[in-house]
Amino acid sequence: MASIYDFTAKSLAGEDVPLKRFEGQVLLIVNTASACGFTPQYKGLEALQKTFASRGFSVLGFPCNQFGRQEPGDAAQIQQFCATNYAVSFPLFDKIDVNGGNAHPLYQYLRSEKSGLLGSSIKWNFTKFLVDRSGKVVARHAPTTTPEALTKEIEALL
Incomplete structure (x- = not known):
């Protein structure tokens, strides 16, 4: 049976990152975009990262350009945008399709x-x-759910 630890993703720097590297952590996996109405959620995601990282938590950001072409940049542009505007410290991966x-x-x-x-898409x-922490997907939240709204759920898993 597959688990999230069976997958590998490319970092923005082009490095293959086995997700097994995050084994034992609580993870929040998010498809992101730099030019979206929800882009300010980067601030909340980074706040979760800073608050809970020391307790075994990480946000994993996966830029995606499939929705309204709201992530048009290349890896360097995405990295620059996230660092400059939101001081993102959590792992960001190469742009993917979801x-x-x-x-x-x-x-x-x-x-x-x-x-x-409305289905799996x-x-x-x-x-x-x-x-x-065991790699089980325990919840899925809509884009309208703010990162801050997940605090109690994350704390319960930590």
């Missing part, structure tokens, strides 16, 4: 584990998947 035939295998898995209200940027 839906369709070219969807990253991790997102195929996440979607199969937790469907959304990701509906927009900043959809959030919460993963417990």
Whole structure:
């Protein structure tokens, strides 16, 4: 049976990162975009990272350009934007597709584990998947759910 630890993703720097590296941590996996109405959620995601990292928590950001072409930049531009505007310290990965035939295998898995209200497809940027320390996908949250609203849920898993 697959788990999130069976997947590898490329970092923005181009390094292959086995997700096994995050084994034993609580994770919030989010598809992100730099030019979206939800982009200010980077601030809340970074606040969660700073608050809970020392307790074994990490946000994993996956830029995606599938929704309104709201992530048009290359890896260097995405990194610069996130560092300059939100001082992002959590891991950011290379731009991926989250839906369709070219969807990253991790997102195929996440979607199969937790469907959304209207089916398994990701509906927009900043959809959030919460993963417990054993690698189980325990929740899926819509883009409208703010990072701050997940505090109690994250604390319960830590």
